[in-house]
Amino acid sequence: MxxxxxxxxxxxxxxxxxxxxxxxxxxxxxxxxxxxxxxxxxxxxxxxxxxxxxxNRKVVDAVVKFVEDVKGALSTMESLGFPSLHDAERELQGRGVSVPFDSALGDVSESQKVTFHPPNQIEIGGGLSHRFLPKFQNHTPVADLIIGISSSFFAPEDYLDFRYFRKRAAYMAYIASALLDLSSNRTCSFDFLDGDGLRPIVIINSPNVKATVRIIPAISSDLFPMDKLSSSSCCAWRDIGASTAQYNASIIADAYHLENxxxxxxxxxxxxxxxxxxxxxxxxxxxxxxxxxxxxxxxxxxxxxxxxxxxxxxxxxxxxxxxxxxxxxxxxxxxxxxxxxxxxxxxxxxxxxxxxxxxxxxxxxxxxxxxxxxxxxxxxxxxxxxxxxxxxx
Known part of the structure; x- marks a missing residue:
């Protein structure tokens, strides 16, 4: 204006x-x-x-209610178990939700069972938890929900060779599928956290609320050995042997979402x-x-x-x-x-x-x-x- x-x-x-x-x-x-x-x-x-x-308070109240509704839906999700990650990805695809990740990366064993559990922790991110919502020109309000992924979903060495990121993407597809099943009055889509193609997040919108909710996954800070994720370590493309500083830092960032x-x-x-x-x-x-x-x-x-x-x-x-x-x-x-x-x-x-x-x-x-x-x-x-x-x- x-x-x-x-x-x-x-x-x-x-x-x-x-x-x-x-x-x-x-x-x-x-x-x-x-x-x-x-x-x-x-x-x-x-x-x-x-x-x-x-x-203002009216906008904040509407966004908080929207976030609480999404949070409530996440808390009612059911666990899903599969013989392998490949089976899980095929099932999610059959439900109309494609896993937002390149299947050529992060290959995991066909004999490794996977079980998707509902988030073990759900926190409202940023300032909205204390009713602070910044205003940006020509942008609808955005609120973050940080969800904890159970450590049992990952194997001890999944930080290597893109396995963590592939499982992370599959988990976000599980979240999107469940939210679509629980309500027809909202839309789900994927985006990448700050443009990082290895870290998809779920975007929730509703025709009744002029706001967007971002669902961002987090892991425990003791899930992987942090000393193995130093900037000089090579955790992907190990046949080349070059350090993978950005790759490593992205995992560390996920480990501190809830703490931050x-x-x-x-x-x-x-x-x-x-x-x-x-x-x-x-x-x-x-x-x-x-x-x-x-x-x-x-x-x-x-x-x-x-x-x-x-x-x-x-x-x-x-x-x-x-x-x-x-x-x-x-x-x-x-x-x-x-x-x-x-x-x-x-x-x-x-x-x-x-x-x-x-x-x-x-x-x-x-x-x-x-x-x-x-x-x-x-x-x-x-x-x-x-x-x-x-x-x-």
Whole structure:
């Protein structure tokens, strides 16, 4: 819709806050720039901007109800057993659901029985668990349901040679088939999590609700030996022998979905500035067309939230440690952290990944970020790294 006088005025105020000062380019000395005087003088404007980037209670209530309905359906699913994975795939195909995976990869033994069990854990992801739903221009609300796959579904060495990913895809086909059987008033389709072709997810829509639910699978963090999934390990195409850093990191990411969801929920409840920092970060990212999708550089809202969690949990930015309840200070801390994270200096530089590992885990928050994205994020901008735009109108 065209901008209104109110929205134009709001944008002008934000421009005054973030651009009307002599701020040097971020790459030069962002760590030396402290905009406390801006916050003291314009805190109400920043708070107002944050409020415009959140959906209202009516929208949140409708999305929560939709998510709870899907969650209820998942909890009523029945187990299915098959003599082999091939038999399971054929059965699902007969039900009209194709397994979203290349059957030439991840071959498993015909003698290995498989049993699909309902999810052993179902959690509402992101901020919706505490009724925080960010607003994006020209996008319907999106909510995530993180579901735990029973460890008994996998064999100890399934992390090798694509077997984990093939079984994961079959499990998601089982989820889609069950949801279609349980209700005719919703549609199911597949997509790939952040564009990762090895990691399909189920997309749920309903004609009665203007929202999308993404069902994302997770595994236990102790299912596979994490030391075997280091960035230098070769876990696929082993006849070639080259390291499979992205492949390995994708498995590790699945192992920490539930833990990251709980961390997000806990910090949002205990740190007043956490959600506001997410809003500012989202505006900063969207203005530069970055997202978690691999084709958009692999650096988006999810990575931003994890970096905020990392900063708070590890107290890595002493400069703003006393101001973490302030959204803008937390926002600035993320930028300072990115500035300090050099891919060429990390232990996994052969993969061209920046390294930022969550405390006491093997999970590298930045495992998807490309070299060009990292350099672009830090490149000097003609106006300022603090530039935020209101794109809700």
């Amino acid at each position: 065209p901008p209104t006088l109110e929205s134009v005025s709001k944008k002008r105020k934000l421009d005054e806050v973030f651009q009307g000062h002599n701020v040097p380019p971020y790459r030069e000395n962002a760590t030396q720039y402290a905009p406390d005087h801006l916050l003291l003088h314009h805190s109400e404007t920043v708070d107002g901007f944050i409020k415009t980037r959140r959906h 969801t709980e961390r997000h929920r806990r910090l949002a409840a205990s740190h007043p500035g956490f959600e506001g920092g997410l809003v500012l970060g989202s505006a900063w990212l969207s203005h530069r067309s970055y997202s978690s999708h691999l084709l958009d550089g692999g650096f988006g809202d999810n990575e931003w939230a994890l970096l905020q969690s990392y900063i708070i949990g590890n107290n890595v930015d002493p400069k703003s440690s006393q101001h973490l309840s302030d959204p803008f200070q937390l926002f600035m801390s993320v930028l300072r952290l990115i500035e300090k994270t050099e891919p060429t200096a990390s232990p996994i530089d052969e993969a061209n990944f920046a390294l930022c590992t969550l405390n006491e885990t093997s999970y590298n928050i930045l495992f998807k970020i490309s070299q060009w994205t990292y350099l672009a994020v830090l490149a000097p901008h003609p106006r300022s790294h603090l530039q935020l735009r209101d794109t809700t109108d």
